[in-house]
Amino acid sequence: MGSTANAFPALVLNADFRPLSYFPLSLWSWQDSVKAAFLGRVNIISEYEHTVRSPTFEMRLPSVISLKEYVHLDRRPAFTRFNVFLRDGFLCQYCGDHLPSEELTFDHVIPRSRGGRTTWDNVVTACQDCNLAKGNQMLGNCGMTLMRPVEAPTTYELQQNGRAFPPNYLHESWNDFLYWDSELES
Structure with a gap:
């Protein structure tokens, strides 16, 4: 072959x-x-x-x-940069821009310099511009808000989010198994 x-x-x-x-x-x-x-x-x-x-x-x-x-x-999903991006739908949680992963960063909502930890409920996806604008400020002091509350996702939630990003290659024999629970055409 x-x-x-x-x-x-x-x-x-x-x-x-x-x-x-x-x-x-x-x-x-x-x-x-x-x-x-x-x-x-x-x-x-x-x-x-x-x-x-x-x-x-x-x-x-x-x-x-x-x-x-x-x-x-x-089981609980691993806390990784990629899973944070997937949880947040590859959207900056401050301005809502959708960007490829190589153009995204993650931001500590409560900055590490102010006691913030690197955990699911304190880290969000951010574009570079918003990350720089926020700096080490608290949200209330910089005039920025989050698009949604920050929390640890379930494996199911990550799977659901992942369905919105189809892979580059799909063989026809896979279609029935990838979208088996989507609505059937009438």
Whole structure:
């Protein structure tokens, strides 16, 4: 198959047929999906037309797989810069501008110099201009307000927010599983 093999990722579904993650989309390389299928860890739901071969084995590449064991996603999400951006929808929480992640910063609502901590309920997404304008001031002193209250998101909320940002590549066999709970066309 050569270098084109990297073009055949498999969408990974939990045992309940929901994607493990929407953003980033839960994908495995064709090698990992074939290995997991061979070891009996996943069910193959859909396949590509392309096959892999060895002297004693031939298999079509999986395009959609589901885990046989359910993975619980109700744990609290990790506090990371990316997850803060995802919680806030990649919007500056002061001016509302939507920017790519490389143009965003995060801001401490209560500045660290004033005892603010780096936690879910004190860090927001900010554009560079608003972050500089606020500086180490308290919101009441700088005339700026937040677009919404700041709190720790649930894994479900991050998943829902991630659905608004589709990946660059979607194989047609994935559509039924990515948007299965959206409203059907009449």
